[in-house]
Amino acid sequence: MISNRAASHNRQNGELLLDIRNLTIEAEGSDGWQPIVKDISLHLRRGEVLGIIGESGAGKSTLGLAALGFTRPGCHFSGGSVTFDGRDLLKESEERRRQLRGTRIAYVAQSAAASFNPAHRLIEQTIECVMMRGLASRGAAVQSATDLFAQMQLPDPETIGDRFPHQVSGGQLQRAMTAMAMTCKPDLIVFDEPTTALDVTTQVEVLASIRKIVEEHHTAALYITHDLAVVAQMAHRIMVLRHGELVEHASTQQMLSEPEQTYTRSLWAVRTLEKPEEPPAETILSVSNVDAHYGDFKALDDISIEVPRGRTVAVVGESGSGKSTLARVISGLLPSAAGAVSLNGVRLAPSLKQRSRDQLRRIQMIYQSADTALNPRQTVMDLVGRPLSFHFGLKGRMQERRVAELLDMVELSDRHIVSFPSELSGGQKQRVAIARAIAADPDVFICDEITSALDQLVQEQILKLLLNLQKEMNKTYLFITHDIATVNAIADQVVVMCRGGIVQQGAKRAVMSSPDHPYTKLLLSAVPQMDPGWLDTAIQNGRLAKQNIE
Amino acid sequence: MRKEIISNPLFRTIFTRLGLGFVTLFAVSLIIFAAIAVLPGDFAKATLGRAATPETVANFQKSLGLDRPVAERYLKWIGGAVTGDLGLSFSSGSGTPRTVGSIIGPRLKNTLFLAGITALVAIPIALLLGIIAAIRRNSWLDRILNAVTLASISFPEFFVAYVLMLLLAVKLPLFYSLARVTPSMGSIEVLERIALPVLTLSFGIIAHMMRMTRAAIIGLLSHPYIEMAKLKGVPPWRVILRHALPNAWAPIVAVIAFNLAYLIVGVVVVEVVFVYPGIGQAMVDAVRSRDIPVVQGCALIFAASYILLNLLADVIAIATNPRLAHPR
Numbered sequence: 030m031i032s033n034r035a036a037s038h039n040r041q042n043g044e045l046l047l048d049i050r051n052l053t054i055e056a057e058g059s060d061g062w063q064p065i066v067k068d069i070s071l072h073l074r075r076g077e078v079l080g081i082i083g084e085s086g087a088g089k090s091t092l093g094l095a096a097l098g099f100t101r102p103g104c105h106f107s108g109g110s111v112t113f114d115g116r117d118l119l120k121e122s123e124e125r126r127r128q129l130r131g132t133r134i135a136y137v138a139q140s141a142a143a144s145f146n147p148a149h150r151l152i153e154q155t156i157e158c159v160m161m162r163g164l165a166s167r168g169a170a171v172q173s174a175t176d177l178f179a180q181m182q183l184p185d186p187e188t189i190g191d192r193f194p195h196q197v198s199g200g201q202l203q204r205a206m207t208a209m210a211m212t213c214k215p216d217l218i219v220f221d222e223p224t225t226a227l228d229v230t231t232q233v234e235v236l237a238s239i240r241k242i243v244e245e246h247h248t249a250a251l252y253i254t255h256d257l258a259v260v261a262q263m264a265h266r267i268m269v270l271r272h273g274e275l276v277e278h279a280s281t282q283q284m285l286s287e288p289e290q291t292y293t294r295s296l297w298a299v300r301t302l303e304k305p306e307e308p309p310a311e312t313i314l315s316v317s318n319v320d321a322h323y324g325d326f327k328a329l330d331d332i333s334i335e336v337p338r339g340r341t342v343a344v345v346g347e348s349g350s351g352k353s354t355l356a357r358v359i360s361g362l363l364p365s366a367a368g369a370v371s372l373n374g375v376r377l378a379p380s381l382k383q384r385s386r387d388q389l390r391r392i393q394m395i396y397q398s399a400d401t402a403l404n405p406r407q408t409v410m411d412l413v414g415r416p417l418s419f420h421f422g423l424k425g426r427m428q429e430r431r432v433a434e435l436l437d438m439v440e441l442s443d444r445h446i447v448s449f450p451s452e453l454s455g456g457q458k459q460r461v462a463i464a465r466a467i468a469a470d471p472d473v474f475i476c477d478e479i480t481s482a483l484d485q486l487v488q489e490q491i492l493k494l495l496l497n498l499q500k501e502m503n504k505t506y507l508f509i510t511h512d513i514a515t516v517n518a519i520a521d522q523v524v525v526m527c528r529g530g531i532v533q534q535g536a537k538r539a540v541m542s543s544p545d546h547p548y549t550k551l552l553l554s555a556v557p558q559m560d561p562g563w564l565d566t567a568i569q570n571g572r573l574a575k576q577n578i579e
Numbered sequence: 580m581r582k583e584i585i586s587n588p589l590f591r592t593i594f595t596r597l598g599l600g601f602v603t604l605f606a607v608s609l610i611i612f613a614a615i616a617v618l619p620g621d622f623a624k625a626t627l628g629r630a631a632t633p634e635t636v637a638n639f640q641k642s643l644g645l646d647r648p649v650a651e652r653y654l655k656w657i658g659g660a661v662t663g664d665l666g667l668s669f670s671s672g673s674g675t676p677r678t679v680g681s682i683i684g685p686r687l688k689n690t691l692f693l694a695g696i697t698a699l700v701a702i703p704i705a706l707l708l709g710i711i712a713a714i715r716r717n718s719w720l721d722r723i724l725n726a727v728t729l730a731s732i733s734f735p736e737f738f739v740a741y742v743l744m745l746l747l748a749v750k751l752p753l754f755y756s757l758a759r760v761t762p763s764m765g766s767i768e769v770l771e772r773i774a775l776p777v778l779t780l781s782f783g784i785i786a787h788m789m790r791m792t793r794a795a796i797i798g799l800l801s802h803p804y805i806e807m808a809k810l811k812g813v814p815p816w817r818v819i820l821r822h823a824l825p826n827a828w829a830p831i832v833a834v835i836a837f838n839l840a841y842l843i844v845g846v847v848v849v850e851v852v853f854v855y856p857g858i859g860q861a862m863v864d865a866v867r868s869r870d871i872p873v874v875q876g877c878a879l880i881f882a883a884s885y886i887l888l889n890l891l892a893d894v895i896a897i898a899t900n901p902r903l904a905h906p907r
Contacts, residue, residue, distance in 0.1 A: 097810055130812035138810075143803040148825035148901060158811050193901040209811075 043074035046216055046249050047096060052109035054091050054100060054273075065104070066091050067273045075216065076247040080264030080281070082257055082296070084484035085455075088273035089253045090139075093219040096251055097134050098126040114216065131158040135210035139222040141202035145194035152190025155209040164213065177208035180245070181238045200231035204238055211242060218243070219251045224259065228347040228511065229555040236262055237568050255485065257297055258557030261285055262564040269293050285559050296485055297559075302492060302518035306537050310337040313505050314359070314392075314473050319368030321358050328354040330530045332368070336473065339503040343520035343537070345510060345552065351529040352509045356475045359507070360394055372472065390420045393466040397478035399458035403450040409436070409461055410446045416468040435464040439494060456487035460494070467498070477509045492518045513556040517541070525549045588903050593894050600886045607882040608660070612653050615871055622669050622869040643669060656875065665876040670868065679876040683861060687880065689760065690850075690857040693773055693780075694842035701781040702788065702835060709792025709831075714819045716797060728786035740779045740852040748775060758853040776853045780846060784838040791834040795827035802826075829896035836892035844881040 054066040066088040073079050081089050094100065095111055098118030111118045113134065118126055130136075138144035146154060155177075156170040165173070171190070178186035181204040194202060203223055210218050223239065224232040240263060243250050252263045260267055260281075267284045269276040269292070277290045288294050314336040321329040329351050336342045344352050357363040359370055361381030370377045372391055378384050396402040403412055413432045417423040423431055433443040439460040450458055459479060466474055476495075480488040496519065498504055508519055516523060516537070523541070524534040525548065533546040544550045554570040557563065623639040624631065631639075640646050644655075659666055665679035712721045731739070748756035754774045764772070796819060799805065808822040847859030858877060865873035897903045 094810075099810060101806075127812045127814065130810055132812065136807070136810040138803060138807055140803060144807040146804040146808070146822050146826070148899075149821075157813070161813065161817070193905050195902050196905065196907050 043076055045072060046075050046077075046114060047071075047073040047251075048110075048112040049092075049095065050110045050112070052092070052095060052111060053107050054088070054095060054104055055107045056091075056104045062105075062107070064107070065273045066095070068109070069270075069273075069275055070109075071268060071278075073217065073249050073251065075249055077266070078243065078250045078252055078264045080260035080267040081251060081253045081270060082255060082260050082267060083270035083276075084255060084296075084486065086272070087270040089255075089270055090221050091273075092270070093221050093251055093253045094136075096217065096219050097130050097136060099130070128162075131215075132162060132164075132213040133215050134217045134219070135213065135215040137203075137206050137210050137218060137220045137223050140226050141206040141223075142194065142199055142226075144206065145202060147194055150191055150193055151197065151205050155190060155205065155212055158209075158213050162213075170212070174208065174212055177211050177242075178205065180242055181205070181208045182234070183208070200227050200235055203227060203235050207235075207239055207242065211246065211248075214246065215248065217249045217251070219253070220263075221253045222255070225254065225256070229513075229557075230347065230551055232259075232557075233555045233564070233567050236564060239263070240564065256557060257285075258559050258563070261559055261561050262557065269296070281561060285561070295489075302489060302514075304341070304496060304517075304519055304521070307340055307521045309536075310339055312336065313338040313373060314507070315371045316355070316359065317369050317371075319355075319358055319370065320366045321354055321363055322366050323354075328529050329358060329365070332531055334524055334531070334534065336505060336507055337522075338472075338505055339499065340521040341499065341506040341508050341519050342522045342524060343508045343510060343516040344524045344526060345513065345516055346526035347511060347552075349528075350526040352511075352526055353477055354529075355526070356394065356477050356507070356509055359473075360392055360475060361389075386420070390416075390469045391472040393469050393471040393474055395459075395462050395466050395474060395476045395479050397481055399455070399462045400450070402462055403458060403465075405450050407449070408446070409441075409448050409450075409453075412450075412461060413465050413468050416465060420469050431468070432464075435468055436461075438467060438498065439464045454487075455483055456490060459483065459487075459491055463491075463494070463498075471504075473505045473507060475507045475509070478511070480515055481510065481512065488515070489518075495519060513541075513553060525552065588906055589897055592897050592903065596890050596893050600890045603886055604879075604883055605657075607886075608657055608879055609653070611875055611878045611882070612649075612656065615875060616649055622871060625869050626669075656872075660876075660879060665879070666872040668873050669870045679872045682865075682873055683858060683876050683880065685762070686856060686858040686861040689855065690843060690846070690859070692769075693776060693846070693855065693857060694839065696770070696773065697777045697780045697784070697842055698839055700777060701785045701838075704781070705785045705788035706792055706831070708785070709789040710796065710819060710824065712789065712793040713796035713823070714816050716793075721793075724789070728790055731782045731786045732790075736779060736783060737848050737852055739782050740775070740849055743775055743779055744852075747778075756853075758855040760856065773853075773855065776846075776849050776855055779849055779853075780842060784841065788831075788834055788838055792827070792831050795830040796823045799823045799826050825899065828899040832892045832895045832899075833889075836888040840885045840888045843884045 049069065049071045052066060052069045053064055055062040056065045069088075069092060071079065081092060083089050091101070091104065095106070096113070098111060098113075098121070100106060106119050109119075113129065118129070145151065152171060152174060155174045156167070159165050159170040159173075160167065164170075174190060175186050178189055183189050183201055183204055189197065189201070189205070197205065203226075207218075207220075207223065220239065224235050227235060236259065242248075250263075252260060254260050257267075261284075264281055266278070266280050268278045269284075269290070271292055276292050277284070277288065279289070284293070288297075312335045314334075316332055316334045316336075319329055319332045320327065332351075332355060334342065334355075344355060346352050354363060358365045361377065361379065361384055364379035370379075372388065375388075377388055381389060410429070410432055413435055414423075414428050417428050417431055429446075432446060436443055436445060441457060441460050441464070445453065445457065445461075450461070453461065462479075480491050483491065492515065495506065499506065506519070508515075510516060520537045522535065523537050525532050525540065525546065527548045532548045533540055533544065540549065541553065544553055550570070554567050557567075621636075623636045623643070623645065627635060627639060637646070644652065647655075656666060663680070665683070668677045668679050668682055670682075671677045708724060712724050715721050744756050747753050755772050756775065758773045758776050760769050760772050800823060805818060805822055808818050813822065844859070846857065847863060849855070850857040850860045851863075858880070862874060862877035864870075865877065
């Protein structure tokens with residue numbers, strides 16, 4: 030990331046800033062204290078950036094917080110040491126640790142929207158640390174915060190601080206939070222998934238701002254993420270964690286070119302999954318010239334899509350582009366204001382209340398969060414059995430047999446038949462949701478970001494499952510996603526949406542290889558690539574593409 | 580400028596709530612009137628005794644206006660109430676008219692005085708104790724506060740009143756046991772006289788408000804912005820005061836408003852125990868003598884104070900919510 034040799038030399042021989050040795054952290058569970066970080070050692074020199082990657086539950090955040098000598102409620106340090114600038118934080122008093130936090134070690138949280146206090150203006154929160162410790166006068170603190178806002182490329186740096194968090198967008202908040210972390214000029218910043226909640230095009234800009242400011246201030250950083258391609262842009266070295274244990278630790282170059290562990294390679298696998306494009310087929314679902322409104326706001330503008338039988342049409346776009354609204358219109362949850370939705374050549378009523386039960390059966394939705402889509406008080410048997418009795422009148426033993434078959438189809442063992450959703454993992458819950466959709470034997474599945482909340486490995490498994498089901502039963506998917514890797518993995522055709530309209534659609538290869546609309550170009554260029562030089566190119570391309578859109 | 584005020588959601592909400600408050604009050608006045616109209620018992624028969632002939636009862640009712648249709652009586656009453664005239668008490672003699680206002684007025688003043696002094700004592704103490712309990716949560720201090728407040732909520736008020744009277748007026752003669760106040764007394768003497776009722780009322784409402792303050796603050800502590808504050812090195816007391824409390828005002832203000840309303844409308848037991856001439860006693864007396872205009876007047880004032888205080892709580896809750904006070 031710093032190209033010149035002197036800087037690199039500096040890093041390797043720089044002063045040791047953080048030295049974590051054999052750290053073990055335990056969390057209190059239903060069966061006593063269980064280790065969630067196991068015997069981890071790491072070190073960080075001044076100006077160095079260490080990437081920590083792993084899936085959820087790998088102990089990344091816990092390790093990141095440990096660098097501040099902090100554990101969440103219900104966790105405690107049970108062994109090892111965290112030496113910051115020569116002092117073991119675990120042996121210091123809480124008062125001493127508290128004085129280091131914010132001033133010498135700062136933290137940037139995953140969700141800036143939740144981590145800014147809704148009751149105070151941004152500037153008050155940004156300069157709180159400086160003011161609290163009397164490090165500068167108010168005027169000087171505001172001035173330096175304004176400078177940092179400008180460095181983070183926030184719009185109107187002079188006045189943006191006067192706004193409340195809800196008056197600022199997510200990407201801007203994330204940058205403001207990085208500025209807040211910089212105010213006391215800390216030696217070390219822990220970034221905990223700072224761009225995970227952002228759209229890809231926003232992510233590029235935030236990544237660029239973070240990298241720039243960390244370089245300019247020569248700040249050391251722990252950069253936590255689950256995205257290998259993101260960490261490749263930011264870190265000099267990368268650590269891979271799994272179940273609280275170290276899997277692999279190497280320089281970024283080495284980690285990208287020749288990862289030693291199969292687990293590390295598998296983390297990358299979903300990115301390489303690619304469905305061969307199938308030839309076109311007869312249209313099963315057609316959407317023509319559809320408009321939809323939320324109150325006065327026009328959410329969909331003249332949308333026309335043809336979905337062929339047995340194929341996957343991926344709908345991509347950022348949050349707010351109208352992807353989910355389209356799903357709601359097709360399913361009849363949100364009656365369209367104009368245009369028509371036809372299934373098998375039969376025009377459907379705009380509202381699901383006016384559709385026949387058979388028409389309802391033929392379109393099934395699967396949602397992003399299986400947690401909220403599955404009733405927590407029903408067993409898998411009830412959840413999957415309900416559409417069977419509702420649509421086909423299957424009862425008793427027959428129903429039970431069919432549920433077992435369906436679970437087998439989604440590769441769940443039939444011992445889960447009596448489980449409640451809370452007893453299942455995220456991936457298993459999504460499989461139950463898929464089984465429930467298959468139970469109705471629909472023509473079209475509408476999948477709304479169904480892999481977004483899952484870890485990479487689980488994502489890959491779910492995508493493979495969907496591909497197999499499609500091959501075996503010739504099912505049709507309308508697959509809504511913001512993730513280009515997922516599009517590559519599953520789609521035959523692609524529809525790109527932006528601000529409620531379609532900017533480009535066509536066969537996958539055509540759209541991906543020759544994006545003729547500037548927004549499609551921007552979207553594609555914003556997807557992080559493993560190449561460490563990607564970010565620089567992406568910033569260049571992104572600026573050009575943005576200018577073209579405006 | 581004017582357009583801005585109308586489009587500002589804060590002002591719009593306040594106006595809507597005010598309007599709704601009036602509608603509610605109007606509906607309540609209907610209910611009060613209807614409920615009293617269908618109640619058994621007749622002032623004329625009760626006053627004239629069993630020996631009264633139907634003619635004398637009818638004449639008496641006519642003189643009170645009770646022979647008119649219900650709708651007409653309601654309109655006359657509510658029309659007067661809007662201008663502040665609650666009508667004449669049935670206890671008026673032929674040459675000596677007594678307005679409902681002149682009966683309720685001084686009593687209401689006494690009640691507001693007692694409620695005001697109690698609020699001045701209780702609210703700051705409750706907030707302070709609630710905040711301390713939240714900062715030192717799960718410490719021995721928090722546990723003791725919790726146990727004591729739970730006990731004081733659980734004891735009935737008359738019991739607390741008599742115990743205090745026994746301890747602080749009889750065994751240890753520090754305060755007056757009865758709170759009989761007259762308009763001729765100086766303010767210091769009045770304060771001395773009402774010390775025990777204030778103490779009794781404070782016990783219950785401090786406990787209630789303190790527990791709510793503590794719960795509202797602690798309920799916010801699992802939010803990410805609280806963790807962020809800790810990770811910025813903000814000391815624990817400042818985390819509570821600056822990062823949790825400003826987000827906790829809505830529930831706290833709601834429970835304060837509820838308790839203030841209670842101080843105005845629900846303290847008849849305490850008034851009776853300490854023989855304090857408040858509005859609660861006035862209403863009970865009026866019910867006993869079937870003095871319907873006074874009963875209606877009291878009920879309307881009670882309803883109005885509930886509605887007004889809750890309206891105030893809503894407005895404060897909205898004003899302390901930056902999403903509404905500072906729209907995008």
